[in-house]
Amino acid sequence: MDLYSGLPYWIAKNPMENYFNPLLTDITTDIVIIGTGITGSLVAHELCNAGISCIMVDRQSISSGSSIASTALLQYEIDTPLTELIEKIGEKNAAMAYAACSKSVDDIENVFKSIDYNPDFERVPSVFYASNRKGADLIEKEYAIRKKLDLPVKLLNKKELEEKYGIKARCALENNSSAQMDPYAGATHLINYHMEKHQLQVYTHTMVERCEEIPSGYLLVTNRSNIIQCKYVIIAAGFAAGRFLPEKVIQQTSLTATYAIISQPLDPKYLWHNRSLIWETNNPYLYIRTSNNRIIVGGENIEFKDPVLRDKLLRQKVNRLEKKFRKLYPNIPFVTEMAWCGTFSTSKNEFPFIGNQPGKERMFFALGYGGNGIIFSMIAAQIIKNKLLGISDEREKLFVKEVE
Ligand SMILES: Cc1cc2nc3c(=O)[nH]c(=O)nc-3n(C[C@H](O)[C@H](O)[C@H](O)COP(=O)(O)OP(=O)(O)OC[C@H]3O[C@@H](n4cnc5c(N)ncnc54)[C@H](O)[C@@H]3O)c2cc1C
Structure with missing residues (x-):
């Protein structure tokens, strides 16, 4: 396969x-x-x-x-929100899991420092924005619990989010503990x-x-x-x-197909604050990063059934990713240069x-x-x-x- x-x-x-x-x-x-x-x-x-x-x-x-x-966005936030994880495994274990993931970003950086090689590992902020009203509720709950558990997090309101990142959404969580690399x-x-x-x-x-x-x-x-x-x-x-x-x-795992596109290089003036990672509360979510002066947009996840079906959907998924990106950033002249899809495994939690x-x-x-x-x-x-x-x-x- x-x-x-x-x-x-x-x-x-x-x-x-x-x-x-x-x-x-x-x-x-x-x-x-x-x-x-x-x-x-x-x-x-x-x-x-x-x-x-x-x-x-x-x-x-x-x-x-x-x-x-x-696409190698490196974040301490696993796909299950902390509030949901707490319901599943309790506050102590969920806090420990998030803290372990946060340390892992540092450890990956240190691995490459120790062999004196940089695979384009870059520290970048991460912005997790509310896709809708329900998402805004989630953001507020996540902010409260992350703050309580001493995880790196900042709450951006509508005005701050638009001024800093040019994103029009109700609110977002921001942290400076994330990174990206060339895997x-x-x-x-x-x-x-x-x-x-x-x-x-x-x-x-x-x-x-x-x-x-x-x-x-x-x-x-x-x-x-x-x-x-x-x-x-x-x-x-x-x-x-x-x-x-x-x-x-x-039995506890399934396979997910995900899609990604990368833009032609852009004039850096178009790129947002600190070239942060960007993702959203919708599920499946849109995820965005940069590499050099290009923008990578991923998402449109579906349950993986077979490679033929996954590949057949590529053109349609590219169109949808482009549309979603242009809705978020209408003034960035995004032109797709390459597109691909891949598969990864997902477990229940x-x-x-x-x-x-x-x-x-x-x-x-x-x-x-x-x-x-x-x-x-x-x-x-x-x-x-x-x-x-x-x-x-x-x-x-x-x-x-x-x-x-
Ligand atoms: C499009 C896409 C976007 C993603 N984005 C992110 C992201 O932003 N951040 C993130 O953290 N993760 C992301 N992931 C998930 C992440 O990429 C995977 O978790 C990670 O690459 C898995 O690495 P691996 O080494 O475990 O598996 P793989 O890279 O698949 O390596 C497994 C290797 O095992 C070999 N193998 C398998 N079976 C056998 C066998 N029987 N005998 C010999 N060799 C065998 C295969 O040939 C393969 O080379 C993404 C995945 C995809 C596809």
Whole structure:
């Protein structure tokens, strides 16, 4: 199943990775990571940094799954509003989840600083505006609870929102704790960095078809019938992870197709205050960011049924995204240069699936569900590293699902 179609901007912006190294023999190793997307690359980074060398396997070219299509807005707000999350898991846990996501933005920044590489990581404000009256009520409730829980947040009224960002809406939440990046540059650079340091081996164009448990770990069987014998396996296979997942987890997840367009470069005078991230209370929501002097607009999410239907809708979805953007910013001369669509997994409460199943201590899942999956990729990488090192991590209570 293809993970995206159209032309994701990151493929045009970056040279495409040509690394080609299929596995052609049987091998024995300690740790295997299945998947070289942003999640697998962050897991590999955390492990290599802790002195744990590992092997990555991908059925395609490096990082050419959902990560190459991602718009990569990095925000502490998960898709479930805090007020709603509190109803589901209680105030203490919901506050902890939001705080963990906020820290994750800093941690992603620090990962790239530590290898002295900047994948166009930029700190930008985030503006979450009320799409309608109901949205304004939500904004007010969210403001009150975020303030109470000491999360970074500011309430902008109608006048302030229009003066500062040129957006005509009842109100908005603003914070300065968000960021954006180039996810393809980030993931590929991390992998190349650790390969060059001989801490990491990568086998591409090698599909893991089966994963058999043995007393000392796992036997992974590839599409060429080669066997990888390992002590631990980490599943960072994104939304194609279904074949490795327990039935109960599959039942709690669904797939979402999302659409994105990028404009031709614009005169910077047209871009709004601090080139903030912009999104709204409507569900599905419109999401907007910039890259250089271009504007990226995403949204129009639908339940993913099959790639043919998803792709058939691309032209129609492009028109709708353009229309919505022009309604928000009628004076910005937005002309679409490229368009694409991609798929990601969603869980019922937008939470990731990180960690082990009971009795399967040697298999780890690193699956960051929802519209801000990259935030969870970082958290998964740290939790798994800590588990392997025997370090307790309080986020385990929230994100490590033990499925019977
Ligand atoms: C259009 C779009 C916009 C998005 N916007 C945002 C956003 O603004 N902010 C945000 O945080 N998130 C966003 N997301 C979600 C985010 O991109 C994903 O959560 C993230 O990219 C997932 O990364 P991953 O590494 O887990 O998965 P992937 O990038 O899909 O990588 C998984 C890899 O595993 C490999 N693989 C799968 N099965 C096997 C197998 N059996 N054997 C070998 N290899 C295998 C695949 O080939 C793939 O390379 C968006 C997603 C899309 C599609």
